[in-house]
Amino acid sequence: MELPDFDAMNSTLETAVADYPVCQAWREGAEDSVFQLANIFLVLGFMGGSGLYGLLYMLTLLTLGFFCATVWSWEDACTTDGFLWNFALFGVCVGQLVHVSYRLRIVTFDKEFQELYNCMFKKLGVSLSHFGKVVACCDGDLQTLEKDHCFAMEGKTAIEKLSVLLSGRMVVTVNGEFLHYIYPFQFLDSPEWDSLRPSEEGVFQVTLRAESRCRYVAWRRKKLYLLFAKHRYIAKVFALVVRNDIAEKLFSLNDKAFDSSGHRYDLRLPSYCHVPKPDLDKSDALLHVPVQPAAK
Structure with missing residues (x-):
């Protein structure tokens, strides 16, 4: 029974790993200002409130945030997919912003x-x-x-x-x-x-x-x-x-x-009805209770 060639297996693994390089060290400096501004807009946008005005606030900041993210990803040739996603989200936010603005348009009446x-x-x-x-x-x-x-x-x-x-x-x-x-x-x-x-x-x-x-x-x-x-x-x-x-x-x-x-x-009924006003003199007579004579 022949033993497996471990040296050949190690060389194959090293070749595969070399095709997908990993981060060897953290960058010394931070990303540029456009990247930072994009995330600031996104954080502020997701803090929006409820209602149409809250939705307008949120969509405005999200639109600015995804626009800055699109500009940032366009400058890096290795982030084509990131550019496409950011641009798509930017377009969605613009569409929603226009829709909400239309609903909040000033309506005038006579x-x-x-x-x-x-x-x-x-x-x-x-x-x-x-x-x-x-x-x-x-x-x-x-x-x-x-x-x-x-x-x-x-x-x-x-x-x-x-x-x-x-x-x-x-x-x-x-x-x-x-x-x-x-x-x-x-x-x-x-x-x-x-x-x-x-x-x-x-x-x-x-x-x-x-x-x-x-x-x-x-x-x-x-x-x-x-x-x-x-x-x-x-x-x-x-x-x-x-x-x-x-x-x-x-x-x-x-x-x-x-x-x-x-x-x-009475207006509470589909057709009006009327009730005679009570006669207070007659009502007093009706309320009178005769007194029984005492038993002898």
Whole structure:
């Protein structure tokens, strides 16, 4: 049995190792300033916060960092793959930066829509991009109603839109009796909107008449429900502002619930109802408990 030639094996191993040189000693000096600047930008970029502005901050610094890394790797002929990777990441960051900047672009609206945003939607944290979708849903149209003209007639006008008063004042009546006023940046038909499902139809149970020249914005029910189906966030915002408007109207009726004939109206129902005001004199008689004579 012949023994293996260990000398030949060692020479083969030495040849293989020679093809892949290793670092014999650490460099005496550090890398150039471009390399250091690239890593500083990357460290600062990964410290970005949340939200669109945090994303904009992070992508800006990452873009600068990968750009400096691309320049540094281009100067070294032995780092072709490093150059390609850095350049690819630089391109991705540039694309994301452009996309985020587009989402944060300054959106301008007409004066009335800007006031509507400031009064109703800004305090809820709704972004201008989301509000732009709300404005686009009504095609940016504003409606005008002259003095003493009716927005809705009791028992006649169909419930087919949701509207917000922007200027002027409207009065709400039922059976000719005053119910309450509607002021700017309040919904005109929030109780009617909330009382119907998307597939249901109905008519107004109150009359809305303009006491002065009024301006309002209106969204068609079908278009608004399509917007809600695409953007659940907008649907939740509208559900909040509509129900808050209904609550404010109900609280405003506390001191005006009884009319001259002693009837009370209730806006919480799809159709109004009235309850007779109790007669306090008769109620005292009902509350009287007869005293039984003492037993002998």
